[in-house]
Amino acid sequence: MSTILKNNFNSAIIGIGHPLFDLIVTNVDQEFLHRYQLESDDAILADNERHQILCDELIENFNDIQFVPGGSIQNTIRVAQWFFDQPNVCTIFGCIGNDDFGHQMKCKIEQEDHVKSVYCIDNTRPTGKCVCLINVDSNGSHHRSLITFLDACHGFRMEILQQNLSLFNNTRIIYTSGFFLISNPDCVQLLAELCRKSSNDIKFALNLSASYVVKNHSQRLLQIFPYVDLLFGNENEAFALAETLEWDKDDKIDDIVEKMAHLESKKTNRTVIITQGPDEIIVVSTNSFVQKFPVPSIPTGEIIDTNGSGDAFVGGFLAYHLTGHSMIDCINAGTYAAQQVIRCCGCTLPESNELRLSN
Incomplete structure (x- = not known):
């Protein structure tokens, strides 16, 4: 770890995204899903008419609801902070409502996760x-x-960034997502330019988020790609990008990731990290060849919920990247975090962390 990081660790990693409060119910039957026209292993945006009373019904009828701070960027920031004993190494920006759920989430983020919000x-x-x-x-x-x-997530305002620019004085990594890029392109552009002009070599990290983001918003992604130092995604998103950009249909995943690393860049080097579930993680940097890292197997019976595992992987990776570790150490930290999360409901974390970093 560098001396600079030791002395200036507050807000070293800043995430900006859509903070959500997760309501997790573990014993829902098919009849309940069908009543709300929901499918297993699916993810959708709520329909106000169809799902308006869903939350109220859950709170009224289920006693075992877990309330956990969520949202992809916020998950990653919480996991990255989990690797440090020092509080407020990580900071989250976002928008919440003036309600009980918002107050609960802020309390949990700051008092339990030790993240600055x-x-x-x-x-x-x-x-x-x-x-x-x-x-x-x-x-x-x-x-x-x-x-x-999403509700209040749509209310994020540029002024909150402008009012808190001093927080970025010690920042080494800024992390955001395709989801946030869609709704707040001007904010993302501001942060990308901040990284490019910074004398502190702030790394700009982006997650592709979802295949539909890649397919439906490719122009916005292409506009921001030149600023990206660290690009995260999964194989489905990588193939979606290849299809959208009309790359060779015979390209294998290795070829696609290599092309992603060599898209136009305003930086000297970009690293692309693509996960494939239980299969190998593929890493390509502008200045290096394709690297592949195996994922340790985990017994199927120990897998409770894969929600948040990808976010957790990025959190572990960023924590170790911040502290100057090798690529294999960053991958191992990410994999460790992901495999802790999939043993739980939602992006919840055990108290112990075998790979915790000392400051």
């Missing part, structure tokens, strides 16, 4: 939520159905 407050819309309904089939396998209510 900088939230806009939207007085007209409720805090965004992600309902995670888990059901178990006859074979004992766990399935999840995700319903996202």
